[in-house]
Amino acid sequence: MSEAEHLSRVLRELFSNPQNGWFPPFTDAIAGLNAPQAAWVPAPGMNSVWALTNHVRFWQELVLLRLRGEPVDRVALGAEDGWPPPADPADERAWQEACHRATALNSDLAALVAGLTGDSSIIVAASPSQVERRLSTPADVFGCLLKVESSGGRDATELLRRRLDPDMMKGRVLTWLPRAHNKRLRQYEIVSEVYGRTSLHRKALLDLVEANLRGAFPRWKRTPAAGLRFLCKADPQAGILGVQLYSNLSPREDERPGTLRRHLACALLTIAGVRKGDVVLDPFMGTGTILRAAREDFGVRAVIGCEIDAGAYDIARRNVKGPDTRLYNISFEDVSIEDLPESVRLVSNLPFGVRFARIPTKELVTFLTLMKAKTADIALLAGREQATALSHMLDLRTKNVLVLGQPAAIVYSPSGRRGVED
8 A cells, every 4th residue: 555545545534434543533523413503612712513614624625726736715715714604503504515515525635645646655575586676766665574464353563563573673684684775784763653543652663663673683773864774654454664775766956955845844834824925934944945835835925034054045046936035145143133024924944853953042042032022923843852942941832743753843832823733
């Protein structure tokens, strides 16, 4: 099953499968309700079932339009803020139409996702003979160490726990090792991914793999972004553990190490509450991914960016175009805050990880304190330790994430809460 097919199945099951986890699916939650019941508001400040149904429909339709490359008009979809109001509580036909639209859009979205292809995929070879010839298609290629499928009432993560042992791990790793492109022995990294409700969560699965690797190779050391790369993915039905042999994914010409992925840029912009006509500032713009997404996906009026690295700045100038685009090859400390437009939204990816020097927290706090007087909307991606410090010092909130296997966090102002929850 491809990643696209897996995502498609998850979209369908979370929406309509009663066995999807600890919560009822959307279709069960609205089943049997009439219009007055759906329009009932349980308490001031809360939403009715009808309002939530419209909210679900709104975001599915918006994502569907974006995936099709079609223009997005939030007002035409029902509301600028993503919460189209319910119709007349006595209008049963309107309520049934709202339910039908939400359900139909879920099917359309899942079908579209299932057919997606991209410039990145994961291929797991079952035996060394399958990788005698190097693939020409772009992919991360792994050798299979263990594959399990649920049986006897046990989910896949439980089967991985039962079947993994250091001796088996050692023998299979050594079988694949001659074909591994990165042969820096005694160093490795582990990436684990879990989907759905499983016996072992992501961290427990990662710890399981590491314990067996330590048992198999006691002198090896786990080091982020170095040495052999192990990947363990599982959901309740299936699980797989592999060791990376090679990757022939080539970066785009406009990308450099550390370039932020487009979907992460859009997530940060959403969390900051960016809307059409806004002004966005990125004081650590790199090659301009956030500002480009703000232009092309959010329709902002103006973008302002700063980057101290001359090479990245030159790429940003090629990437980010349009009226009222102001890009500067300067440090964030040289930004003239008093000259920024009112209500500018600050969205950025702070340097972090093993490749990049972290900006001193004290300098960041000074800058962000001044920026908070200018804007109430901030969303920053940062290393987890620094994000925690910033949130405490500046009364901001955090949401932990993983970026390319590295612990990170999104730091955001309280006004951005709806974007995080959405």
